[in-house]
Amino acid sequence: MGQKVNPIGLRLGINRTWDSRWYANKGEYGSLLQEDLKIREMLEEELKQAAVSKIVIERPHRKCRISIHSARPGIVIGKKGADIEKIRNKVKKFTNSEVHINIVEVRKPETDATLVAQGIAQQLERRVAFRRAMKRAVQTAMRMGAQGIRVNVGGRLGGADIARTEWYREGRVPLHTLRADVDYGVAEAETTYGIIGIKVWIFKGEIMEHDPMAHERRATEGGDAGGQGRRGPAAS
Known part of the structure; x- marks a missing residue:
């Protein structure tokens, strides 16, 4: 019986890339991976009504750059950027890195x-x-x-x-x-x-x-x- 593998996982490195893009040594990898999972879980809960397609996490030197792909960027940003500032403060509770959040609009x-x-x-x-x-x-x-x-x-x-x-x-x-x-x-x-x-x-x-x-x-x-x-x- 044929079973269907995840099409995105099958194409990683071919025409798709990872949603977490960072490298770490053996001692730090586990803690950083756990940070990623907690951050994603929190963001998905907080942004249920924002039509979030995917969350990309990058970790340049001592920084945590999060790109939120949303069809409703206005809901994520909030009035005068108030909501995105709240989200940034919540993310800081999970990581010691400097947090940067980018909002990417899903056009279709x-x-x-x-x-x-x-x-x-x-x-x-x-x-x-x-x-x-x-x-x-x-x-x-x-x-x-x-x-x-x-x-x-x-x-x-x-x-x-x-x-x-x-x-x-x-x-x-x-x-x-x-x-x-x-x-x-x-x-x-x-x-x-x-x-x-x-x-x-x-x-x-x-x-x-x-x-x-x-x-x-x-x-x-x-x-x-x-x-x-x-x-x-x-x-x-």
């Missing part, structure tokens, strides 16, 4: 896998029918330039007694092609019946060294749309 949240998964989760928590939420997310992503998208939802769908998994796909999502720019995101919806897990794969095009348009497409997070819709049970 409709084609960001993590944000799409979060959007579906929020709809399920508001009791929107799961098929409608999936189809709406897929159609919006394709309209905004994705070349393919697949959405999986699993759990007690519609309040059913037995948990199951359903999926919907449009376009093509080549998981085995390493040069393919495949974004992947997960989220959980906490419903009255239990937790429903959401997984989203979005194919934005292929990245080739000899194709300058591919690098431009990667920067703008876009691509050409195409493909036919399909829905059915997940392969076991």
Whole structure:
């Protein structure tokens, strides 16, 4: 039986890079890694409503530079920068390094896998029918330039007694092609019946060294749309 590996982890060092970018000796590595985990956990909790796509942590000499990729940068920054100053003070409790925070705007949240998964989760928590939420997310992503998208939802769908998994796909999502720019995101919806897990794969095009348009497409997070819709049970 085929199992799906994380598409981002598979492409690290090929066309994706790490979200924590720093080096440390053996004695410091464990404590710095623990700092990273605590900082990420705190930021994700504090910025639940800010549509945060990813958090990148870099550690130049005695500094901690955090880049927050958000579709709603205004919520992160706050009025006259008040909220971001509060966040900086909270981060300082976890590290002795000098803290710098950068806010990066996600220009196309409709084609960001993590944000799409979060959007579906929020709809399920508001009791929107799961098929409608999936189809709406897929159609919006394709309209905004994705070349393919697949959405999986699993759990007690519609309040059913037995948990199951359903999926919907449009376009093509080549998981085995390493040069393919495949974004992947997960989220959980906490419903009255239990937790429903959401997984989203979005194919934005292929990245080739000899194709300058591919690098431009990667920067703008876009691509050409195409493909036919399909829905059915997940392969076991």
